[in-house]
Amino acid sequence: MNELVHPYHCFIRPTVTHTTFCPGCGDGTVAQSILRAIDGLGMDMDDFVFVSGIGCAAWIPSPFFNADVLHTTHGRPIAFAFGIKMGLPDKKVMVVSGDGDLVAIGGNHLIQNARRNIEMTVICVNNGIYGMTGGQAAPTTPMGVKTTTTPYGTFENFFEDISGLVIAAGASFVARWTTAHPRQLTNSIKKAIQKKGFAFIEVLSQCPVQFGRKMGTGNAVQMLEDYKKRSISIKEAKKLSPEELRDRIVVGEFVDLDKPEMVEEVTRMIRRASGEVQEVVDAGRG
Amino acid sequence: MGRTEILIGGVGGQGVVLSGILLGTAASLYDGKQAVQTQSYSSELRGGSARAEVIISEDRITDPEVRRADILILMAEDAVGRYLNKIKPKGLLVIDADLVKGVTSGDYDILAIPATSIADKEMNNIIVANLIILGALIKKTKLLSVESMEKAIEASVPKKAKDLNLKAFRRGLELS
Amino acid sequence: MDEKRVHTGRYFMMGNVACAEGALAAGCEFAAGYPITPATEIANHLAEKLPRVGGAFFQMEDEISSIAAVIGASWAGKKAMTVTSGPGISLMLENIGFAIGVETPCVIVNVQRGAPTTGMPTIGIQGDMVQAKHGSHGDYEIIALCPSSPQEMFDHTVIAFNYAERYRTPVFLLSDAFVGHMREEVVIPEAEKIETVYRNIPEPGTDPLKVKGFLDEDVAPMPIFGKGFKAHVTSSCHDEYGKRNLIDISALDKFVRRLSNKILKHKEEITLVERDYEDAEIVLVSYGGVSRAAAAAASQARKRGIPVGTLRLITVWPFPGEEIEKMARKTKQVIVLENNLGQVYPYIKAEAAHFAEVSFLPPKLVGEIQDPEDILKKIEEVSK
Incomplete structure (x- = not known):
């Protein structure tokens, strides 16, 4: 008798028997969007090295993806990924981690590598909370929310636009979606994988267990409906005033441009330095 | 010849460390001797205090620190207070006479060279005062051969500056 | 080793430069670091010389990312190193523990300087000796070499790479500003006289499920990335296959002991x-x-x-x-x-x-x- 097998089962590490995500977690949607994109591009898991940090989203590739996976320290996956990409320039390097990992403790690595425009895909699963440690405030937690470390409500301004930060830093490709947009997300991941440059995708993802309870936004279904309701395309958003855009989620592909990419620049530098090609940089120097 | 300990004190930008490197290179690579050169400087690159130490010996050099200098070269007034107590009894004190005024006589020989004014007047560049001092030192002490020093200068200074440095060194040879 | 990497000859050379020359001779392909006195000469020299042999030095945003990139490059199959001083090591310690935990060959040069804290950057002391052994959290063993001359800055850097590759572990070169900035005669031998070691890797084509890439006291073959081993590399407690185990104390016991014993078992040949x-x-x-x-x-x-x-x-x-x-x-x-x-x-x-x-x-x-x-x-x- 033929067993009914999920079409993406082949992408899952054979030794993995169950997921670690809470019921209703958005991580499953993100995982499937990544695998759909890889499958859609006709690529193989051996074309990739996945890197993750610490937090729930970091567990998407580790251990589930049947590929080379480096599960690193808190906040540093992009820095580890830098070394991997330089060592294996022909492989696709993808970082999957959360907002706490990539934007709080690891914020500078995100900024600096977006600036370098080193080719890699970074998927930032933004659930607005520290889920794994039990619901502490993140830099993405809206002001006033009561969390386990802010029992009287958060008193800090928060990151409303991580994508804007990465755009300003100089990334080649930046997009934002929510888990209520799995198809659009998959398409953007496809583009990100193929991008010669730093490709960043922010995915707003529901954490019903920690965030939903604290915010009073309800269960996973209610949170997804809320995402749908609040989302607005870049084009539509342009027609609205900042006041009208409050509490809205602008989704879409913000940036998709071609600019010098670091691995290529390094390769070029090495060719010059090793005498493979004529030295041109020093020509003007006296 | 046993162990000769040399301490050079000045300020950053005077070529204190380069002087140490030249002595060490000449001894080690061209004069068949052993040499250790060490240095210390404050973090600012220009104007801060700078010190180079060189030990030259026929035999293997174990202790690499200059403990009591056989030869003390002072290129700045600042360095007097800092290093004069490091000179060995009967040692040789070499000073740039244009910059170091406050040296009283003691249990040491003094070789005073107006290196900065010579460099300024004759070479139009005070930066090679250190080479004039090295020339005078080598002439007086025969510590190393002139040939070795010249080879070290050729090997260590940038091509553009080679002639000027050799000229200054040779000028120094005439001074003691 | 490639003759382009080995600059055979007799030099009056600074210790830090000799260290960089040693790294080249040992086959270093990737270096990352952040500028810091008194280690900068090593970085500067590597930045100039590594690209000529196909490698590169990368100036990272801090020391945390420097060691992270080095570990990443090592898993990509490259011989890798970082160079810094005490303040930089303090920042690297978490990821040094990571490198130990997932058995990553790499060389960490600490040109020690006046400390604690920012201290006195150009003065050499031996102030970070115990930090190298105990700085990162948990029980672990480390290898550390202490050069006393520019010649040994060259020789020990080669040994450090060989030990790192042989035992799949970070190896410290604990120099200091005094030795790092010291100039003395350095003899670089002919390329064929320099022994270099590269890590064992599993037989290409091995079924990924059968690759035992971790926790062998006799040093497991390293399932480096890009070879189809589908390596799951996590610094969380794991078994011989790399599989995470966050619940069984006996798994933690094995994790801690085997990592340490891997070094201790070979202490005689390391010492x-x-x-x-x-x-x-x-x-x-x-x-x-x-x-x-x-x-x-x-x-x-x-x-x-x-x-x-x-x-x-x-x-x-x-x-x-x-x-x-x-x-x-x-x-x-x-x-x-x-x-x-x-x-x-x-x-x-x-x-x-x-x-x-x-x-x-x-x-x-x-x-x-x-x-x-x-x-x-x-x-x-x-x-x-």
Whole structure:
């Protein structure tokens, strides 16, 4: 008798028997969007090295993806990924981690590598909370929310636009979606994988267990409906005033441009330095 | 010849460390001797205090620190207070006479060279005062051969500056 | 090794430059770091020379990302290193623990400087000795070499790479500003005379499910990335296959013990010392630049008829306790010399005190290695 097998089962590490995500977690949607994109591009898991940090989203590739996976320290996956990409320039390097990992403790690595425009895909699963440690405030937690470390409500301004930060830093490709947009997300991941440059995708993802309870936004279904309701395309958003855009989620592909990419620049530098090609940089120097 | 300990004190930008490197290179690579050169400087690159130490010996050099200098070269007034107590009894004190005024006589020989004014007047560049001092030192002490020093200068200074440095060194040879 | 990498010849060379030359000769392909006095000459030299042999030095945003990138590059199959000083090591410590946990070959050069905190950047001290062994959290073993001359900055860098690759572990080169900035004759041998080691990797084509890539006390083959091993590399507690286990205490026990035993089991072949204490009644124990002052004092003492010997630790970690005991059994007095306030001294005392009197002679001024005259005074004091 033929067993009914999920079409993406082949992408899952054979030794993995169950997921670690809470019921209703958005991580499953993100995982499937990544695998759909890889499958859609006709690529193989051996074309990739996945890197993750610490937090729930970091567990998407580790251990589930049947590929080379480096599960690193808190906040540093992009820095580890830098070394991997330089060592294996022909492989696709993808970082999957959360907002706490990539934007709080690891914020500078995100900024600096977006600036370098080193080719890699970074998927930032933004659930607005520290889920794994039990619901502490993140830099993405809206002001006033009561969390386990802010029992009287958060008193800090928060990151409303991580994508804007990465755009300003100089990334080649930046997009934002929510888990209520799995198809659009998959398409953007496809583009990100193929991008010669730093490709960043922010995915707003529901954490019903920690965030939903604290915010009073309800269960996973209610949170997804809320995402749908609040989302607005870049084009539509342009027609609205900042006041009208409050509490809205602008989704879409913000940036998709071609600019010098670091691995290529390094390769070029090495060719010059090793005498493979004529030295041109020093020509003007006296 | 046993162990000769040399301490050079000045300020950053005077070529204190380069002087140490030249002595060490000449001894080690061209004069068949052993040499250790060490240095210390404050973090600012220009104007801060700078010190180079060189030990030259026929035999293997174990202790690499200059403990009591056989030869003390002072290129700045600042360095007097800092290093004069490091000179060995009967040692040789070499000073740039244009910059170091406050040296009283003691249990040491003094070789005073107006290196900065010579460099300024004759070479139009005070930066090679250190080479004039090295020339005078080598002439007086025969510590190393002139040939070795010249080879070290050729090997260590940038091509553009080679002639000027050799000229200054040779000028120094005439001074003691 | 490639002749382009080995610049055979006789030089009057700075220790830091010799270190970079050693890295080239050892086959280093990737270096990452952040500018810091007194280690910058190594970075500068690597930045110039590595691209000529197809590698590169990368200036990262901080020391945390420097060691992270080095570990990433090592998993990509490259021989990799970072260069820094104490403040940089303090930032790297978490990821050094990561490298130990997932058994990553890499070389970490610490050109130690006046500390604690920002301290005095151009003055060399041996202030980070125990940090190298115990700085990252948890029980672990580390390998650390202590060069005493520019020649050894070259030689030990080659050894550090070979140890890192052979034992799949970070290896420290614990130099200091004094040795790093010291110039002395350095002889770089011909390429074919330099032994270089590259890590074992699993047989290409091995079924990924059968690759035992971790926790072997005899050093598991490293399932480097890009070869189809589908390696799951996590610094969380894992088993021989890399599979995470966050619940069984017995898995943690195995994780901790095997990582440590991997080094301890090979301690004898890792340990490098210089013994010169035949018939000595007093032995000076030291490492790094200080050992040169110790050698000078011992030779002067012998001239005065006092039987003084020396034991120099070239590898301070894993701690060569057996060597200390062997020495202590043969002598009466042990004097420990370090350019700090006594960091390795308690370890030496613990091994030697059963058999000999052990004392410590700190430098008169921390930052200036002991004057042989002062060591002689101490020798005369204990020999009474």
